[in-house]
Amino acid sequence: MLDFAIDLAYRAGTLIRAGAERDVSYEPKQYADVVTEVDRASEALIVGAIRARYPDHAIIAEEGSGVSMSSPYTWLIDPLDGTLNFLHGLPIFCVSIALLAYNEPLLGVVYDPMRNELFYAERGRGAFLNGRRLRVSQTPTLARSLLSSGLPYDRFEQPDNNLAELTHLAMLVQDIRRPGSAALDLCAVAAGRTDGHWELGLKPWDVGAGGLIALEAGATVTDWQGEPWRPLGGDRLVATNGLIHAELLAALAEVRRQRSLKLS
Ligand code: IPD
Numbered sequence: 001m002l003d004f005a006i007d008l009a010y011r012a013g014t015l016i017r018a019g020a021e022r023d024v025s026y027e028p029k030q031y032a033d034v035v036t037e038v039d040r041a042s043e044a045l046i047v048g049a050i051r052a053r054y055p056d057h058a059i060i061a062e063e064g065s066g067v068s069m070s071s072p073y074t075w076l077i078d079p080l081d082g083t084l085n086f087l088h089g090l091p092i093f094c095v096s097i098a099l100l101a102y103n104e105p106l107l108g109v110v111y112d113p114m115r116n117e118l119f120y121a122e123r124g125r126g127a128f129l130n131g132r133r134l135r136v137s138q139t140p141t142l143a144r145s146l147l148s149s150g151l152p153y154d155r156f157e158q159p160d161n162n163l164a165e166l167t168h169l170a171m172l173v174q175d176i177r178r179p180g181s182a183a184l185d186l187c188a189v190a191a192g193r194t195d196g197h198w199e200l201g202l203k204p205w206d207v208g209a210g211g212l213i214a215l216e217a218g219a220t221v222t223d224w225q226g227e228p229w230r231p232l233g234g235d236r237l238v239a240t241n242g243l244i245h246a247e248l249l250a251a252l253a254e255v256r257r258q259r260s261l262k263l264s
């Protein structure tokens with residue numbers, strides 16, 4: 001099934017790369033979110049292939065062409081993660097494919113077609129980038145860390161929108177990036193390119209594959225309370241090299257504490 005998922009990621013990536021070289025049509029979804037014809041074409045390719053090969057598997061896919069059924073196996077598909085980057089011509093986007101068995105991650109594949117970087121992992125078998133084993137960084141403290149994060153699409157009307165956390169953490173770390181593809185952000189933690197990522201407002205397809213790739217590279221992946229990450233669990237995630245995890249969770253808790261003091 002890993003070979004099948006890798007082949008699909010390459011095929012979808014080829015379609016996305018071709019789309020990046022021409023004008024594509026798009027429509028607004030909600031808030032700042034958009035969907036392009038390439039998101040839809042990539043999803044149709046992936047979902048069509050899974051349905052043909054594994055007709056008894058469930059599929060959760062971002063653009064709505066999934067199939068719900070009772071099955072031990074569920075695929076999580078983000079046909080194009082980083083759509084706004086794609087639309088603006090900023091080459092930070094990917095396709096993300098994960099497979100769960102009994103709701104636990106079994107395999108994950110993230111392909112960045114612009115850098116030809118294929119990240120993949122199978123549970124218990126390590127994480128790889130183009131065949132090379134991945135390990136998280138060794139950065140020992142938050143103060144020396146390069147982190148990444150994200151901003152939710154509904155931030156305009158949702159006051160709990162990560163802006164306070166970004167402001168607080170900006171003064172505690174070496175620096176923060178907002179690359180715009182949660183799947184690639186988690187792969188960057190796995191590859192030791194960044195030391196940690198935190199975000200809220202995430203969906204299972206954003207993090208299904210990247211979460212497993214990070215875990216298999218030795219990352220600690222939890223929710224904001226420190227509970228183990230579950231792909232179909234809540235929308236908040238923290239992934240780090242492990243060494244800075246407690247410090248990052250404490251910083252997020254401090255913002256929560258300050259917010260509740262203000263509200264009371
Ligand atoms: C988005 C990206 C972004 C994250 C958003 C996601 P999309 O996915 O992963 O980095 O901050 O929460 O929705 O819409 O480009 O597939």
Ligand code: CA
Nearest residue numbers: 078081082206
């Ligand atoms: Ca996404």
Ligand code: CA
Nearest residue numbers: 062078080081
């Ligand atoms: Ca997407």
